[in-house]
Amino acid sequence: MSPRIIQIAANTFREAVRDRVLYNLIAFALLLSGAAIFVGQISIDIERLVVVDLGLTAVSLFGVVIAIFIGIGLVSKEIEKRTLYTVLSRPVRRWEFIVGKFFGLAGTLVVNTFFMAIGVFGALFYVAHKFSKPDALILVALYFIVLEFLIICSLALLFSSFSSPLLSAVFAFSLFVIGSFAEDLRGFAGLAHGVTRWFATAAAYLVPNFSALNVISAAAHEQPLSSQLILHNTLYALFYTAMALSGAVLIFERRNLK
Amino acid sequence: MAAIEILGLEKTYMVGFWRKRPKRALQPLHLTVEEGEIFGFLGPNGAGKTTTLKMLMGLVFPTSGTARILGHEWTDPEIKAQIGFLPEQPYFYDYLTAHELLDYYGQLSGVPAKDRKRRVEEVLQRVGLTDIQGVQLRKFSKGMLQRAGIAQAILHNPKLVFFDEPMSGLDPLGRREVRDLMEQLKQEGKTVFFSTHILSDAEALCDRVAIIYKGELRGVGAVEDLTSTVQGKVEVVWQGTQIPASMKALGAECHVTGDTVRAVLAENQQDAAIDALRREHIRLIAITPLRTSLEAYFVEKLQPSQAASAGKTVGTAV
């Protein structure tokens, strides 16, 4: 990998840190400890379930919001402010810029998720006083959440490469919401007829399948997850991310800067 | 080898939100800049200077045409390590300090880690940015940003630099310093290509200039040639406010300013003029061949086709 990609990624991470993105961890910690103390008091054997369900959902939502809000500005803001001029007039290829930005944002989210995961396990220990074997499922759920972030980062970047931050945010949030119901959408598509069926199926398979990546409830209820699912989800997320990033590169390669 | 060869670069922007219509920003431009020269790219606002520079930097794609930079295709990313670019009204990552910005740009330009710190200090010194340790760029004034912009353009010791309006945003002292810096760059054997709408900057500095107006190249040449002696005229300056009758008889146009008189007359009357002054015991200050100023040349170059293009507009409107 070209050193420039790492340099651009590192600078993107530094920007996020300086923009106080990691401060969201404070809100997360408050939310989680509040919840843990609360369920600790009512204690009717569902503490673990509540903490895991609520904790992981918060990890996912916080991350999605960050991914979208940073992602949508990554390219368009640099074009708008003209900070790109002095970057692209160096031996930086345009695709390296996109890929570097992606890794910078993805890295920010991984670090953020890491701290949140510590919080979730801390809260879990607080209410359950021990760790048990099914807690490993939480790691799988967290891994899937990170995969979800990769897809969202790449989509936000894709939108950012051709539209304004506001429109990009709308697109990205819509896709996040629709994608969360992707399985239902596929089901509906199967019920339709004719051309409608054709279009509905295409749409259902085109949107990112976030429902398959959401195993929060399974982790909370200690239902086992197959290794096949892990493999399948990994390949799916990497493929989807690569496609979205390629789209972003293709668009950005042709773009006239303002 | 030419430092820059512009081979018919041309740009038409599509403007308008709904129904796009073409707007010609640059007519096909042919221009060659030799290695080691300071080349001024002159033109009023909106002439197409920035567009040309942005195309050369690969920031904007030409409608047609190509260019060669330092003997390579201009799209070759590797030559970018050897060129520096100062954009018009530069703006940078404002969450960084100047040191951090330059360190980052040094990385991107492939300046080895061991040299980077020293290079950064050197260029900051060179552009006169001191006492800025720890200050984020968001706190920089316009003039300081301009200096930071020049610093990042020369950071990696490029062979060729492109400056878009390098003196803008600077006070008179700052302009002077930037001028000196460009001269030093030339002495170091670098090629300097800069755009400006301020003629005095160009006249003092450039080996050659090109004049562009409404996207069209109107003239190119060495500053000396463009400001060439006006056919057979001299300017005679003497002390006092007295204008001898014999001077007038020689057909001199005289102007009194303060306690000197300036007279313009034909070169072959020069000796007669000196004699006339001697007879009156007037103190002669200077005799110089008359040159057109770059400004006069510039204005002349803008004139004729201003009329021509006005005619064109009428023509297409009919």
Ligand SMILES: Nc1ncnc2c1ncn2[C@@H]1O[C@H](COP(=O)(O)OP(=O)(O)O)[C@@H](O)[C@H]1O
């Ligand atoms: N992004 C753009 N879209 C449409 N028109 C543009 C754009 N950039 C520049 N122009 C037009 O192109 C012409 C040349 O502009 P520019 O190159 O900035 O001139 P200069 O730098 O000589 O002042 C101007 O008429 C300007 O309005």
Ligand SMILES: [Mg+2]
């Ligand atoms: Mg300009």
